[in-house]
Amino acid sequence: MKSEQLAERLGKAVQSWLNDESGALQMAIDKTVNEGLFFREDVMRALGHTRTSVTAELLQKWVKESVHEKSGLSNKSIVLCLHAGNLPLVGLQDVLAVLLSGHEYAGKISRKDPYLMKSLLDHLEKDGSFPKMRYSTNLEDFVNLGAGAVMFSGSEESVPEVRAVLSEHNIMAAGAKELIRTAHSSVAWIGKEAETDTIIRALLEAIFAYEGKGCRSLTTIFTDGDARHLLDAIAREAGASPYIQNCISPKALSPVLHYKRSFYSAVDQPYLRLGDKLIVIGEPDPRTEGLITITQSEAKECISFIKKQNAKIQSLYTVEETPGLGEIPVESLHHAQSPPVNWKPDGTDPLKWLTELEQTSGTMV
């Protein structure tokens, strides 16, 4: 089957899964929520986004953009996808890319998200239109797999550990390729003219959706407006938004955030506590979990920060009301948690990468 036909078939199959005539999806949702793996709001958000972004038309568009006619689909490999489990259905784009590329999908499903992805994969397998699939929450089930490529997202620090585990289980073929995404969070540039209720809502959603655990989650805000004013606006909107109220975790602050909050209080540094997160006016600190910073600065400081972070920042968001930041590509803040299916994590289109996969060399991306 050609890629475009596959795209049509895949889009329809995903939509059919979402329509859930069998009730399997509903069971997966209930188990996920009842076991406390994710908030119901986040599960429904992920599914709602899948409904609008994974359609036959949009998948076909992706294929047209990324799959060249001469691409070597004859060189089929087994592609191992390691699903991180930090968000509901995380890694769905990788699944779609593998299936569209014609390679064989092997998925190590996370024990933190064991039901939703499995429900989808079961549905696709029953459909019978796609190359062979295998998936499991046990890595041992992939021993001696001979995978020609592996795709995963993680910190730079975790990469050696992942490689060691894959090697220990003899999962990868010699010279297998790797697509590793290491960006950890995202930045927003909010110009001083852009402080509207709609934008504040979008900021809150970018911060709180999926408990702030994704690499598209917003951790660092720069503004050339009044940072205190922005913080106050966020506080007002958070108090008024039922969605955000539902997303605010009742969990206690982590020890490091408790320590930081004590410091902010002591030195009169403005901050806002929302559940297990702190939003503070101060210098960027994108690596402390649960900490969101607002930095009042000129645009050039935002650009400088992103350059300094190198590949650690996934996306720079801005809004129509704010002028762009020149050389750095921007995405709409309103799509922070709802990227198009063909978005490029860490700047790499996974479908294009897969269709250009050569089986012979082990060059790492």
Next chain:
Amino acid sequence: MEPQFVFDQSVNFETRMMRVFRHQYDNVRPYKLFCDELGAKPDSITAQNLPPLLPVEAFRDADICSSKIDDSPLRFMSSGTTGMKRSTHYVYDPELYRKSIFDGIRQFYPLDEFVILAYTPGYIDNPNSSLIWMIQQLVENDNTGLSRFLELGEPVSPIALDAIKASGKRILLFGAAFGLIDLAERYPFTLPENTLIMETGGMKTHRREMSREELHTKLARAFGLQESQVHSEYGMTELLSQAYSDGSGWFRCPHWMKISIRNPHNPMEEVPQGDEGLIGIIDLANFYSCSFILTGDKGIMKPDGRFKVLGRYVPENLRGCNFLIDQD
């Protein structure tokens, strides 16, 4: 309360620390607020349950002083670029700092055997630098008149070196690492073989970054000395005491200063022995500001209290898609 007791080694460290803590809790408002937020009241502090360490940034973001800041005759400020907010350390009692400087360095070096040379900017140009003030005191203390600040960008006078040799004293040369290397590269000369170099930091410049070990090797070669003759001083604007390292790279503190290595994920607790973490410092000489400080430096400590500075602490990736292989 007279602060000189902090130097009285006949009283154990914990007793002195408790007196200092009580004074600062009662008189340094930001520190009191910080402790209260953390639930650390004076009666809950023991030798095992140490006072909370205040992030060093507090000196940038608040007035950390137990007296009126206008009553402080000295005001040290961290270096910084234009527009950057700088830390300020108000020094209410310069004599306390002076005593800490001299008692501290004498704990590790026979100061009277040395002539002090400093390849740093002078005090007139840098009245807000605690390091320069310290060197100025050391220079003034030497009654031979041979100790001095060297002219930056100028060769060292052979006549001055000969005069030092003739005096029978040794040279203790202070300077930022790269500044000293520049000096040696521009005006090659050999220092007397019994010289000690006291490198005062400056690992990073616009040129490049180098490890302390590499730098010391380069410094030793540049001046015709052994690596063991390149020592280091660890201090900062926010401290009135210094730690010193011999050529080994391990720092030792004077008896009124104590190091702990803190868990970056919970600075209220120490890391297990031998693990890396944030360097926490108790400096009792900071009597009129705050003696309990968490730095942004990464370090490691030996059971005997010696510690190594491993550069700035850069947190590991703590969030995002960082959950790859499930732990059973």
